[in-house]
Amino acid sequence: MTSADVRRAIDAVWRIESARLIGGLARMLHDVALAEDLAQEALVAASERWPESGIPDNPGAWLMATARNRAIDELRRRDLLRRKHDELGRDMAPQSVVVAPDLAATLDQNAGDDVLRLMLVACHPVLSPEARAALTLRLLGGLTTEEIARAFLVPEPTVAQRIVRAKRTIAEARVPFELPEGAELAARVSSVLEVIYLVFNEGYSATAGDDWMRPDLCEDALRLGRILAQLVPTEAEVHGLLALMEIQASRSRARVGPSGEPILLLEQDRSRWDPLLVRRGLAALERAEALGGSLGPYTLQAAIASCHARARTAGETDWVRMVALYDALAQLAPSPVVELNRAVAVGMAFGPAAGLEIVDRLAAEPSLRAYHLLQSVRGDLLLKLGRVDEARAEFERASFLTKNIRERDLLLARAKGCAKRCAKRCAKRCAKRCQ
16 A cells, blocks of 8 residues: 555545544543644554554544543643642642543543534534634544635635634633533534535535535535434434435536536436435435424425425426425525525516516615625526516626636626627617618
C-alpha cells in the first residue's frame, strides 16, 4: 500500500470515527475544545505510525485507544493538580472526575448518546448559524478547516476564527454536555436540523462560485441526517428532513449537464434520478407520517418533493396536490420564499397568470429585493404568457443578482433565447407589412 493509499485510508477512518471519538472524550473531560485537541493528537499519531506499521485491523479502535490514553493522562494530571492544591491547604473544589479503574472502558459506552450530545452542542442556539455549520462540519463531519472554507467559498482564516470563537462561546456559556429532555430536546434537535439543511442546501444549490452543485456538502448533510435519524427515531421532523434530502439528492446526476451547466427540474432526464435515494426518501417520509401528529415544515417539503419523485414524467406531476401542500406549509411556516415556491406550483396547476398574480404581490417584499429567483420565476411565467420582451428583462435582472456563475450563464442564455424570439417576431411583422 502506497503512502497516498494510507493517507486516504486515514482520512476515511477519521470521517467515520471522529464524531464518536470527540463525543466520548467530551463526555469524559466536559470540554469540547480539549476533546477535539486530543482526538486530533490521535489522528497525528496515526499519520506518523501507520505508513510504517501498516493500517491496524481495527483502525477506529486504534484511534479510540490512543485518544483514550491521552484523556486518561489529562485526567490524572488534573487530579494531581487538585491533590497538590489540597496539600497546600487551598479550599478548592475538584475540577474533574478522579480517574477510576474502569475509565478505560468509558469511551465505548453510550457512543450514540455521545454523538447526539456533540450534535446538540455544536448546533447550540447560542452560536450563529455560520458558526454552527462550521463547528458541525468540523466536529461531526470530520472536515478540516481548509475543506470547510473551500466548501463555503470563504477564506480559511475566517472559518478558523468562527470555529475558535464558537468553542470559546460554548465554554463561556457553560453549555452542558448532556441530553435535554422533552420540549427542550425537541427545540435543540430543531436547531440541529436547521444546520444540517443549511449545509445540504449550500451543496444542492451553491449560492456562489463556479459550480452549480457541491456534492460533498450534500453527502455530509445526508450522513449527518441519517445518523440523527438513528439517534432520535421518534422525532418526525428528523425523518422529514432526511426524506427531503434523500429525494432532492436523487436528482443530482440529472441536474448537471456534461459541461457542468444547470438542468432545470422539468427538463431533467428522470431515468438518471437515483432510484435507491428515491426509495430511501419515500421510506423516510412514510416513517415521519407514521409517527402521527400534524406534519412539520420539513415533512411537508418532503411531501412536496415526493410529488416529483412519484411522477414518471414532468407532465404527470400532481401540481394540484403540491399547491395544497404549499398552502399548508405557508400556514405553518409563512415566508416570502415559501410563497414564491407556491406561486410556481399555482402557475403549473392553474395557469401562469394565476402564478404571476402571486409573484407580483411579492415584488414589494423587502427580503426579496436582491433574491434572484423572484425575477427568474417572474421571467418564466411571463414567457409562458407570451410576454417575451418582459421575460427577457426579468432574466437579465436575475443574472445580475445571482452570485453563482453557472446560474448566471443559464439566466443569460434564457434572456438571449427571449431576445431571439423577439427578433423573429419583429422580422415576421416587417415581412407582413412589406407584402
